[in-house]
Amino acid sequence: MDSRTVALMRTTFKAVAAEEGGPEKLARSFYALLFTDYPQVRDFFPAALDAQRDRLVKAIGYTIDRLEEPDKLLPFLAQLGRDHRKYGVKPEHYAAVGSSLRTALRAYAGTELWTDEVERAWQEGIGVIADTMMKAAAQEDTPPYWTGTVIEQREVLRNLSVVRLRLDQPMQYAAGQYMSVQIPARPRMWRYLSPAIPANPHCEVEFHIRGVSGGWVSPAMIGHTRVGDQWLLGSPLGGLGVPRNTRRKMLMIGCGTGIAPLRAQLMAMTQRRSNPKVRLFVGGHHPCDLYDLQALSDLAAANKWLTVTPVTESDENPWWHDESEHTAAELPGLAPRRTGQIGKVIAAEGPWKDHDVQIVGSPSMVQTTKFRLMAAGTPTKNIRHDPLF
Incomplete structure (x- = not known):
């Protein structure tokens, strides 16, 4: 797609999304059109569509923002195409989705904004997206689920x-x-x-x-x-990971169950001959939220390239927690626990300009932490996280 096509798609979508209630109205209209014109696709979706509608708008926004970054967008779309095999999706279903989306956008954009040129831009853009997903699905030889x-x-x-x-x-x-x-x-x-x-x-x-x-x-x-x-x-998705033979230091940040993909990477790295220095900050509201400290303590004690720092917003556990369980102070291999908002704590311990950064957690935690690191001088290109939808 050329820059003109990208600009037209981005302008149209941003205009619709900027209206009061625009994203929700767009999603509701899209699904109403899709299920009315193509009732056979209704069985692909859950009975309750609230979460699905929200995810749809965020996915469109994520794609629109990366139309000029094919090296990032195309692998993401290919993964999505492989994952969609679990639904039994066929080429005609992609056509149905594209047609319904264009009709919904046209209705909310209005005749002044939705010109023939805009129509052609969205046809081309949706065609590229659908083709990328379908080709990836067709070339895959793993199970659909x-x-x-x-x-x-x-x-x-x-x-x-x-x-x-x-x-x-x-x-x-x-x-x-x-x-x-x-x-x-x-x-x-x-x-x-x-x-x-x-x-x-x-x-x-x-x-x-x-x-x-x-x-x-x-x-x-x-x-x-x-x-x-x-x-x-479904099929594996996402691009987090630590390349082999890298010498760049790593900063990993995980809150709550966001520690899971980071722990998996650390376990995989222990099988390598050499690794870069890794600083892992694991956060939660209360000390008991740091539920996986025993495993992280064992990893840090056995691997000198890893430093684990617990961070909690409160020093006290909730009333219902069993205080007989282990605390960070009792576990070897861990740095002293910090108290405060995790993004603020980490930004203050920087600078992290020479580190590759991974952030995993809730969307609000990821965004807040990312902004704090950027404000403290960490280049945006060094920070990675999965799509926030």
Whole structure:
């Protein structure tokens, strides 16, 4: 796509999104058109569409912002195309989605903004996106999804569980990637989770799951999962990881269950002959939220290239926590725990200009931490995180 096409698509989408309630209205209109004109695709989606609508708008925005960065966008779209095989998506479904999206955009943009040139720009842009996804899906020889049988379910905190599954066949994912997961209690409601261990010959994968208050899926993963349950797992996604033979120092930042993909990378790095210096900051609201400190302590004690620093916003645990459990002060191999907002704490310990940075956590945590690091002089190009949707 040329710069004119990109500019027209970006301007149109930003104008629609800038209106009051624009993103939600656009998503509602899109799905209404899609299900009316192509009722056969309704079975691909969950009954409740609230989360799906929000994810749609964020995904469009993410794509639009990277149209001039094909080296980043095209691999992302290819991964997405491979992942969409789990739905049984066919080329005609891509055409249906593209047509409905253009119609929804045209309705909200208005005749002044939506010209024939804009129509052609969106046709071309959607065509490139769909072609990239379809070609990647067609070239893939791995399964459209894997089946995993739950072999362990362990409650770590009252709203956090560790679930380990054994897959029906090997999955070659890179440590640091994530994947979509569907549980029996919530059909068609896929959620993204990051394995906390590298791929292994035993076909086992481990997820750390925190229940989101009011959520549809994560509370069911914690409250209804039993040994023997069968989950479905989509293709691996994401590009976090530490290249082999790199000499650049690493700064890793994880909050809550965001520690999972970072821990998986550290475990994979222990199998290498040499590694760069790695500073890992792991954060939570309370000391008990640092639920994986024992494993991180063991890694740091055995690998001199790794330094782990716990950070909490409060020095006190909530009333319901069992104080008999280990605390950071009792574990070897850890730096002294800091108190404060994690982004602020880390920015103050910089500068980090010579480090490659990975941030994993909630979207608000990732954005806040990223902005603090940038304000403290860390180049934006050095900071990586997965798409925030």
